[in-house]
Amino acid sequence: MSAASTIVHPTAGDAGSRSAPLLQVRGLRVEFPTRRGTLVALDDVTFEIGRGETLGVVGESGAGKSLTGASIIGLLEPPGRIASGQILFDGKRLDNLPAEQMRRIRGRQIAAIFQDPLTSLNPLFTVGRQLIDTICTHLELNQAQARQRAIELLADTGIPAPENRVDHYPHQFSGGMRQRVVIALALAAQPRLIVADEPTTALDVSIQAQIIALLKRLAREHSTSVMLITHDMGVIAETADRVAVMYAGRIAEIGPVDEVIHRPRHPYTQGLMASIPSVHENRERLAQIDGAMPRLNAIPTGCAFNPRCPRVQARCREQRPELREYGASQAACWFVDV
Amino acid sequence: MRFFDSDLWHSFRNAPVAQGAAVVALLMIFASALAPWVAPFNPFDLATLDLNDALAPPAWLEAGRIRYLLGTDDQGRDVLSTILYGSRISLLVGFGSVILATILGVGLGLLSGYVGGRLDAFIMRVADVQLSFPAILIALLIDGIARAVVAHDGQDSTMAILVLIGSISLANWVSYARTVRGSTLVEKNKEYVQAARVIGVPRWTIMLRHVLPNVTGPVLVIATINVATAIITEATLSFLGVGVPPTTPSLGTMINTGNNFLYSGEWWLVIFPGAALVLLCMSVNLLGDWLRDALNPKLQ
């Protein structure tokens, strides 16, 4: 049918069981050395993403969601650095790969899309040029074949008249169309994992739904795993299989979407869920969590959430909780009432 | 002593280049400002000049004398002293024109940004047109016109200095105006300004008290770099013979005069004033570079 079906994927390194996770992050710690001491932006972050699974990563601004994504794809900006921990893709370590090897993985195995489609596309080059360059970098196609594939990609992401549009410049597309182009670019080499950092935040609400639906369909069709980073719980509910809630550089809770949304364990997650207004309820005031997420240079000892927690006890201020199992989810709290 | 806690001071302490530049610049400024007391001779006191001492080479060469450390010129004037006095004039014109340009530029920028409308359009149109011409050309032109109009033959040094300050500042006001206008437009739309207007605070007060402080950073950077360009512009104009006259020479005039002796081998008449000029400008430029990086919010 298309060039897509003739592309052979490199087989998974270890032909283990189908359920072996595609991505494993273990104890990831990211630090920023500054003039006034070292800031810890990610502290002992551990999670997995299975094949074909969509993991939502949710949290307030500054919680470390984007940094996690950047670390995975190897684009952590200096002076930030991975201080300890491991990132494994298909069982092989990514975090200590030399630059050239990591470059080959980017785009081909792991792709990323960012928030603002306007600034993600180079304004001086046609959409086709940017697509063809990406395709030719990773796949053994000549210019004509690459162009054909580019047109197919545009069609796949729902852009009408792709054979014309392929020669257009980014500014000739509307916002939603641009994000489709961005998605096409990310999928150009058929990656197995997409890190989507706030893909709908910059779009109109009406278009958000379309883009989310597009992502879902494409992920399903190509069995692509997705790490969906967002602060919008609604998008997560719509799209993700599992969700991780991040707070102050740590994971507060992680589990199946249904569980986390309807049976949140961690007090922070409970606060988040409670603060989402619902059409079905009848409330006088919006619930909110008092206080604010601590800045990187002022993270409390023990549990990072303890100053704001309604159930705080002495132990919370001294010992930092690890992720423990509570039913189908894991939460980092000493006092979860099951 | 809040300044010493600030990021600016911190950045300064970690920038040895900026520190060195500051030291050099300050040293030269002080030395030339205090020239009447620091210089070994007064080169303009005709009574002390002895033509027998003319064209003496620097002290470390044969035929040089210790009392004339850097040599003498064709009228027996000590080069070192002349450099100190000359730097004074260069600095006077440099700082004078920058101060004037700042006042003019900031004033026009504030006015243009705050009042808006046709006044704004007019001022910006003038600025745009002026920007497409190099500053040196404008300074030259204004200088030439002033000479013809005021009918001075270039021998009156006070008049020459005033004309120089005027023409260089008129050539340079544009960058200040544009920057300040930009900031003014940003501040104008902020809520605290609108609140102040609602209360009835007069426009001038709003502009001076609220907008101005927000603008000092970029203006300071422009001004610092402008000092160097102003000094160079003055030196160039003097070198071309349309700046400060040779009777009370600036560094540029000295180089002009010294140029005539290049082929006969009295190189010190050009090299030392040149070195002084370069040292001064480079240190000011370095300071300006550091200041710009230190105040740049994007690099924090």
Place this chain on the structure above:
Amino acid sequence: MLAFILRRLLQAAMVMLVVAFIAFALFQFVGDPALAMLGQDATPEQHQQLRRDLGLDQPFPVQFAHFVANAAQGEFGISYRQGRNVSELLIERFPATLELAICAAVLALAIGIPVGVYTALRRRGLLTQFFMAMSLLGVSLPVFLVGILLILIFAVALGWLPSYGRGEVVQIGRVGLGLLTADGARHLILPSITLALFQLALVMRMVRAEMLEVQRTDYIKFARARGLSDRLINFRYALKNTLVPVITIVGLQMGSLIAFAIVTETVFQWPGMGLLFIQSVQGADIPIMAAYLMLISLVFVVINLTVDLLYFAVDPRLRVERPGSSGH
């Protein structure tokens, strides 16, 4: 697009008019036009007669119109000092300045752009630091000092290159080109370097700064995220994004080259328009000043217009098309 060109042409015409007005004012209030036409040796009767003939007793706007009409035909009268027709003088000297300016421009761009790109890509190398130091020197050294130093080293001390004048010139019609002869080329070397140095340093720093900015953009980040090679990112994408804004500024800098030619020509006694202009400022020779002013303005206006058109051609966002309205 047509509307854009027309608008710019109109602007250009306005600027020329304003400049013409200043030049005209120069004549009126500072010089005597009748004197300009006749030269200094006219008798009082001839003077008065010419004043009436020239309509100097007519209202201001009429005189201005005459002035503009004359100027458009290149008629500026006679130089006070040299007694020759001003436009002839200018035409005689123009090629020399043009030759110098073009050589300097080529030098500045041919060295400045590559070095700028290099220092942006290798941010912390030793060579980079050297180039940055040199560029600092380049913007801190006044043009005339560079010229003098070069003369001191290469002409006086080493005797390798000539220190003044233009050398041999090949005449093509009315235009003399020094570049075509070995002697002329040797004479060109030092002045070109002198004129180019400041521009070179400026271009270098600008290219570097712009390239560093471009490397921080989202689209470059996205390109990296797609695994594109460094060569592709730096030399196809980032370079083009860098050069587009640089073009405008470089184009405008060409104008200042012509201005700084004044200084260079003075140092090297290069027989160009700049030297002529300086002599006219020193001697209050108003006709030459006015004519030079108008000519320079014309050159600047043409350069600005060309740069605008260039920008139009290179940046697709400026072309007429609007964002596609074919749905979301």
